[in-house]
Amino acid sequence: MTVKRDADVIIVGAGMAGATLGLALASGGIDCLLIDPQPFDAQLEPTFDGRACAIAFSAFRQWRVLGAGALIEPHAQRIEQILVTDGRAPGAAAASPSGVWLRFDSSEIADRNEGEPLGYLVENRRIRAGLTRAVETAGIPVLAPARVVSTQSDAASARVTLADGRVLTAPLVIGVDGRGSKVRSDTGIGVIGWGYGHVGVVATVDLEHDHGGVAYEHFLPTGPFAILPLTERRASLVWTETPEKGAALKAARPEVFEAHLRRRFGPFLGGVKVSGPRFTYPLSLQLADRMTAQRVALLGDAAHAVHPIAGQGLNLGLKDVAALAEVLVEAARLGEDLGSTAVLDRYARWRSVDNLGVALATDVFTRLFSNDNPVVRATRDAGMALVNRIGPARRLFMSEAGGAAGDLPRLLRGVPV
Numbered sequence: 001m002t003v004k005r006d007a008d009v010i011i012v013g014a015g016m017a018g019a020t021l022g023l024a025l026a027s028g029g030i031d032c033l034l035i036d037p038q039p040f041d042a043q044l045e046p047t048f049d050g051r052a053c054a055i056a057f058s059a060f061r062q063w064r065v066l067g068a069g070a071l072i073e074p075h076a077q078r079i080e081q082i083l084v085t086d087g088r089a090p091g092a093a094a095a096s097p098s099g100v101w102l103r104f105d106s107s108e109i110a111d112r113n114e115g116e117p118l119g120y121l122v123e124n125r126r127i128r129a130g131l132t133r134a135v136e137t138a139g140i141p142v143l144a145p146a147r148v149v150s151t152q153s154d155a156a157s158a159r160v161t162l163a164d165g166r167v168l169t170a171p172l173v174i175g176v177d178g179r180g181s182k183v184r185s186d187t188g189i190g191v192i193g194w195g196y197g198h199v200g201v202v203a204t205v206d207l208e209h210d211h212g213g214v215a216y217e218h219f220l221p222t223g224p225f226a227i228l229p230l231t232e233r234r235a236s237l238v239w240t241e242t243p244e245k246g247a248a249l250k251a252a253r254p255e256v257f258e259a260h261l262r263r264r265f266g267p268f269l270g271g272v273k274v275s276g277p278r279f280t281y282p283l284s285l286q287l288a289d290r291m292t293a294q295r296v297a298l299l300g301d302a303a304h305a306v307h308p309i310a311g312q313g314l315n316l317g318l319k320d321v322a323a324l325a326e327v328l329v330e331a332a333r334l335g336e337d338l339g340s341t342a343v344l345d346r347y348a349r350w351r352s353v354d355n356l357g358v359a360l361a362t363d364v365f366t367r368l369f370s371n372d373n374p375v376v377r378a379t380r381d382a383g384m385a386l387v388n389r390i391g392p393a394r395r396l397f398m399s400e401a402g403g404a405a406g407d408l409p410r411l412l413r414g415v416p417v
């Protein structure tokens with residue numbers, strides 16, 4: 001009996017990871033369909049998502065291969081240096097690195113990555129805009145606005161039901177529907193995780209002086225405070241606070257918010273002026289207990305959502321994309337059933353260890369650097385000083401953070417699937 005199919009693969013969620021997955025599968029000749037409750041155009045508004053993401057150089061290679069790189073690149077700020085400082089007093093971000101600090105420089109790995117920077121800083125709305133145009137150009141069908149309300153599967157096929165009652169069928173459904181994934185809960189995949197009791201306050205600021213492509217991660221007693229360079233002499237701030245303080249900062253008048261900022265910034269980038277809306281995001285760790293179920297795979301935040309301290313969340317999702325696309329395109333060329341356990345196991349085996357490792361490392365890092373206990377502080381300061389003195393250790397960190405370590409899928413090496 002032939003089973004009805006609306007596509008080879010149904011992708012639930014057309015966020016940054018879902019849209020990239022659509023491009024990657026289409027580039028390998030797989031017929032896919034994207035579904036998202038957000039109208040595609042609404043996602044491009046500055047009020048939709050105020051965040052910016054640090055994108056690893058390997059993840060950016062993938063976008064280049066998939067035709068989105070040239071659309072995103074005009075809005076991508078090269079990160080040439082990352083400066084990590086450990087400060088006791090607000091305003092210490094201003095200090096020249098005299099105390100405990102750690103510096104990563106793109107020139108140190110220039111021979112390995114052919115002049116690519118440590119990464120790129122891009123506003124999420126710019127990434128979404130570039131991906132949207134690339135998806136349209138590739139002719140990938142998008143159902144939006146359309147919400148998936150249930151996912152079911154059996155030995156023959158997987159099915160999603162939309163809020164308007166339509167039922168769509170495919171050999172494989174991929175849940176890229178974020179932290180609160182409905183695909184995940186419908187298929188009985190559990191999660192483990194915990195909250196950090198903090199929110200990330202996010203704002204974009206105009207700077208008086210050029211940032212020179214330097215990203216600052218500054219550890220204040222209240223938690224990390226990141227100043228991330230953006231194009232047009234702007235910076236994206238991610239400021240960790242308690243939920244109460246975060247809500248107050250979000251609601252504060254611009255001049256009050258700027259006064260608080262100046263205390264933490266100090267004078268080193270000149271005057272700062274907040275531009276656009278402010279946002280708060282709850283910070284937590286959440287890991288799916290498996291990445292696949294019968295004819296279903298999870299990808300991106302649906303499978304693993306981590307603290308933004310090391311800028312790895314979306315990068316993990318983009319690594320998932322490259323691995324899953326390679327597995328599925330190869331399976332399609334061999335005439336295999338894309339939703340079979342054998343095929344999905346290859347994806348889970350490839351990605352589970354890295355996802356778990358990065359999630360745990362991020363968790364340890366968060367606890368270590370959100371702690372003002374003198375013993376913990378002394379230990380981390382000693383660790384930072386040590387890494388800073390050892391060139392190979394610094395280069396290893398840069399390679400890991402750039403997503404260039406381990407068994408790299410073709411797209412992350414800049415090679416088509």
Ligand SMILES: Cc1cc2nc3c(=O)[nH]c(=O)nc-3n(C[C@H](O)[C@H](O)[C@H](O)COP(=O)(O)OP(=O)(O)OC[C@H]3O[C@@H](n4cnc5c(N)ncnc54)[C@H](O)[C@@H]3O)c2cc1C
Nearest residue numbers: 013015017053054148177178200300301308311313314315
């Ligand atoms: C403050 C902050 C800073 C960060 N900075 C960085 C950084 O510097 N670098 C980095 O790599 N990561 C960073 N991250 C993490 C990054 O933002 C996330 O990992 C990324 O957005 C996840 O993308 P996604 O596509 O998997 O999920 P999402 O962005 O959550 O997208 C999910 C999509 O699924 C859709 N959807 C939801 N439910 C349904 C449904 N029922 N049916 C159909 N579609 C549905 C949604 O509308 C949405 O479009 C940061 C996170 C925070 C909070």
